[in-house]
Amino acid sequence: MIKYELIPAQLKYEGTLKEDNFFSPVVCKDEIIEWTHHPAYLQKLHELALSAKEQREIGFPQSTQLVQRELIITQGTIDCCLHALNNEISLNIAGGTHHAFADHGEGFCLLNDFAVAANYLIRKNLADKILIIDLDVHQGNGTASLFKNVDRVFTFSMHGEHNYPFRKESSDLDIPLKDGTGDQEFLDILSSVLPSLIQTQKPSFAFYLSGVDILSTDRFGKLKVSADGCKKRDEYVFTQLRNNHIPCTVAMGGGYSTDVRQIVEGHCNTFRVAKNIYG
Secondary structure (H helix, E strand, O other): OOHHHHHHHHHHHOOOOOHHHOOOOOOOOHHHHOOOOOHHHHHHHHOOOOOHHHHHHHOOOOOHHHHHHHHHHHHHHHHHHHHHHHHOEEEEOOOOOOOOOOOOOEOOEOOOHHHHHHHHHHHOOOOOOEEEEEOOOOOOHHHHHHOOOOOOEEEEEEEEOOOOOOOOOOOOEEEEEOOOOEHHHHHHHHHHHHHHHHHHHOOOEEEEEOOOOOEOOEOOOOOEEOHHHHHHHHHHHHHHHHHOOOOEEEEOOOOOEOOHHHHHHHHHHHHHHHHHHHO
């Protein structure tokens, strides 16, 4: 999508970020991917051996370029984790591929970057307890499935009740939102839940999926959150995490407004808010 080029261009143009704030990841190693995804599924991706049905579920025709892109995005999220451990926060311009399961992809997601990165942190003993905060309008069904029996990862998804995926998985905490949910209700629900989650779970690391498909302008979101409300959502999450000294990796997730400028502005606000709060 064009937004992945426009976001860094805008942030550099306006002076929010400089060139040396950015890094370019390489391709993630198969060994690391296989800590999360089945080797047979990864082999299918490499060999472009997905069936027609599997490609329909993903929503993309298979190609070498697409697989390479997913492997780079996934490594980018791992790299973000390493930067966040040293600098409190790091943001992936892409990522948030939360519909990917261990053995298949769905909803434009081939590999689950948050899950791969969380398992990396656990394997490397870099985090004791991980909290995944998924505020994209779509439930993180792949993430929920991957961590349903993993005590060291707590999955929290706040999403549209009547939105994709229509068959939901069970996160550790799911909060379905009714169609038309606006700023105040969204923020009230979030503020009633997140502080207690942090206190009870005591995470040493957090992942935040900051999708802007909650915007009222989104073609598929069905919610009525304004651009300012979306920005306040990010401010609230970042403030809670920073006040509790929890490093955070952020992925942009979805955004499907008709006007790409609204998508880019929503995502850029996430970067602006992060800079304001973390300095």
